[in-house]
Amino acid sequence: MAQRRTRILSEMTWPEVREAIERGAGVFLPVGSTEQHGYHLPLATDVILPTELALAVADELDFLVAPPVAYGYRSRPLSGGGQGFVGTISLQARTLMSLVEDVLSELIRQGFERIAVVNWHFENQNFVYEAACLALERHRGSSARILVAEHPFAELSEATMKTLFPEGFPGWDYEHASIMETSLMLHLRPELVLFDRAVDDASKRHPWYDVLPVPEDFVPASGTLWKATQASEEKGRITWEEIVAQFREAVVTELAGTGSPEAVRHER
Numbered sequence: 001m002a003q004r005r006t007r008i009l010s011e012m013t014w015p016e017v018r019e020a021i022e023r024g025a026g027v028f029l030p031v032g033s034t035e036q037h038g039y040h041l042p043l044a045t046d047v048i049l050p051t052e053l054a055l056a057v058a059d060e061l062d063f064l065v066a067p068p069v070a071y072g073y074r075s076r077p078l079s080g081g082g083q084g085f086v087g088t089i090s091l092q093a094r095t096l097m098s099l100v101e102d103v104l105s106e107l108i109r110q111g112f113e114r115i116a117v118v119n120w121h122f123e124n125q126n127f128v129y130e131a132a133c134l135a136l137e138r139h140r141g142s143s144a145r146i147l148v149a150e151h152p153f154a155e156l157s158e159a160t161m162k163t164l165f166p167e168g169f170p171g172w173d174y175e176h177a178s179i180m181e182t183s184l185m186l187h188l189r190p191e192l193v194l195f196d197r198a199v200d201d202a203s204k205r206h207p208w209y210d211v212l213p214v215p216e217d218f219v220p221a222s223g224t225l226w227k228a229t230q231a232s233e234e235k236g237r238i239t240w241e242e243i244v245a246q247f248r249e250a251v252v253t254e255l256a257g258t259g260s261p262e263a264v265r266h267e268r
């Protein structure tokens, strides 16, 4: 696929987008949050990572990248530190679902048939899936297909997990502003990481259930839920290469371009 001027939909002109749709280009919709990520990572971490993931494969697979959804569902104390931090700006679930449904519906209406939602913020799961279902229900009869990538780092290889978490994997709910996210940001956007301020932290209690109103001892003071100081650029590079490869494979398998063997198989 020839390198295009830009893959960012909002930086293109409307005739360029029309030409992309006519040749069968797909579109990625990154979905994230504006949420505290400890003392050392930017609020946009969950927007930057899925956008970078979409851009990493956009040229090769002929996809555009739609403007990301920069706000997400309510930060939960045990997976994101909760709503008590300055800078965390969240949506109600119904707002998020409506927003994502409307954007997907617009993309389908304009003729995109290969669509992938690329979510990074843990708490958005299910709501983005629901939005994709509702958008397709609005366009019965269209041949659009939507890949819903709710958790693009869920199935890393054992080798990468050992590299990332040599002392043991605590669970993805802890992985907020911690080893993986910090490592990925050190690899992709080092200028945005204040690594000398990174801390290892944990809430005093992390039970299997949740409680409302939020108990104070469910929330670590820093907003980092695990061990950020064990992050490194090297860990980030290894993890990122695997995440990109897995995402590329998912898109190729489910949303192959016209004329490819996968597309022909789907048409039968």
Ligand SMILES: [Zn+2]
Binding pocket: 037, 045, 046, 120, 121, 176, 177, 181
């Ligand atoms: Zn995050």
